[in-house]
């Protein structure tokens with residue numbers, strides 16, 4: 226089988242195996258649109274609080290809505306109460322998500338102290354009840370959209386229990402398991418242990434998506450080959466680099482790829498800004514784009530100088546002028 230291939234998630238057929246991971250503060254609708262344009266086969270919202278959704282309803286709307294080009298997407302929920310997760314899933318019905326994903330990996334104290342995110346891995350039976358509640362709610366309210374889970378290797382190095390948590394999740398109805406092969410104690414530091422992904426692949430009847438240290442097309446190719454996982458989830462490697470989807474696809478299908486030129490990176494950064502402004506207004510988008518532009522300008526000539534100037538840009542026109550100056554005579558209209 227070609228390393229680039231379809232993935233079946235329950236009743237959903239995804240045409241390829243290059244997925245955008247949920248990344249809070251980054252994978253908003255604007256960015257997801259650009260990733261789909263660049264060939265992402267499947268995308269996901271950032272984590273959404275089930276409690277807040279049930280309490281405030283539509284307030285979370287901009288985070289939840291499908292992006293313009295998004296044909297298939299997941300909405301990711303986090304929570305620690307099966308009944309609240311049931312209700313939150315029901316509220317997703319108007320958005321027609323193709324998949325409902327459950328966050329069992331977030332290491333952030335604010336989330337963990339509520340018993341959600343990676344804390345669920347310390348209570349595997351609760352994790353199972355949550356999956357069961359979301360599967361039931363999806364069947365009752367969301368046209369039986371498949372339910373998936375995203376887990377870590379375990380809480381810390383003394384409690385590696387991805388295999389147990391994944392088995393319980395699958396028994397409760399999960400149609401795919403994503404494994405970020407780090408422990409909660411590791412946060413995002415150190416190396417992810419891809420042996421955990423390989424081991425999980427050998428244990429489960431449902432597809433496994435691998436996550437951890439995918440910063441280049443070569444990394445993705447290596448993870449697919451070394452672990453046998455069905456799909457790969459790009460996270461930090463996609464930030465300011467939505468091109469990672471088309472370059473990886475090219476590597477997997479032809480054995481080579483052409484990295485994007487500086488002008489294309491800047492041009493895409495400006496389109497990102499415009500899309501974000503449509504959702505959030507120009508002022509907020511210009512502020513938000515500072516972090517994204519740091520990534521879009523990585524590796525371009527005089528990038529550091531440009532970054533220093535861009536962090537003061539307050540309007541779209543200022544961004545345009547700075548980029549034009551950096552990559553003259555490119556037209557950014």
Ligand SMILES: Cc1cc2nc3c(=O)[nH]c(=O)nc-3n(C[C@H](O)[C@H](O)[C@H](O)COP(=O)(O)O)c2cc1C
Nearest residue numbers: 246247248249271272375405436437438439460461
């Ligand atoms: C800033 C940041 C925010 C993240 N937000 C989420 C999230 O909302 N939901 C989730 O399941 N994982 C989240 N993750 C984890 C990523 O999806 C991914 O599993 C992790 O970054 C490992 O991949 P990488 O080493 O290739 O970046 C986040 C990671 C980072 C760095």
